[in-house]
Amino acid sequence: MMMCREAARLITVSYQRPLRWREQVSLRMHLAICDACRNFKKQMSLLTEAVQRFALQGEAFKDLQLADDARQRIRTLLAAQRGDKEGA
């Protein structure tokens, strides 16, 4: 009989690969009798959708900025490459 730890792993991996028939059956049987894992499954579904939305619209590390010296270095390289292109 499958325990929650294993059910949780199957729930996670189902987002990466299709479950084998045996895995599907075992998981379904476990979920039929386990509230906790049913909640976990819904949590994972919410998390997946949230992360996909975040990937499109969200931005983490909002206070992080490209350092001035890095910015200057990049500016110089861009100008140099444009110079190369125009000179060619």
Place this chain on the structure above:
Amino acid sequence: MNPDSPSTSTPEQWLSEHGDALYRHAYFRLRDRMAAEDMVQETLLAAMKGRERFAGRSSERTWLIGILNNKVVDYLRKQVREQSLDQGDLGDDELEGLLFEADGHWRKPPSAWGDPDAAFEQKVFWEALSRCLEELPARQAQAFSLCEMDGVGGAEAGKVLGVSTTNIWVILHRARLRLKECLEMNWLGQRA
């Protein structure tokens, strides 16, 4: 003409408009400031070379992010080749041990989080999610962003990060458990 068309923007404009966003995007995936700076540099240089190929169908930002994602993958692959670390050993992650009893039951049964749309309307939810994603350990952040945000498959992510596909799944599982716990603490305010 599309005002975002790169034929009217200069690379310097790309840097000033998109530089910080690209940097954050790269840092999120690599968790290394210098590497993230290099990614911005490589991206803008590549964009400059390839600007004729940009048809103006997506936004400028989306186009640059696409180039950046490829550069990030190249960088991660190169890290694996150059470091030749044994990436196979994942070590212990205490979290799974803390969440489950020895017999495999949840120590604390997961609660119902309710309707996703209700959650998505809450500013505190997105703040918590952002913070929780930021707090992922580097390897989990790399795997999770590749697979769950950038659409890279598990096997491909494994090749990029130098681990087996099975280990990628273990890393993703740990990331999800960690995000779950973090969200409960920071969004729902529950103590573990």
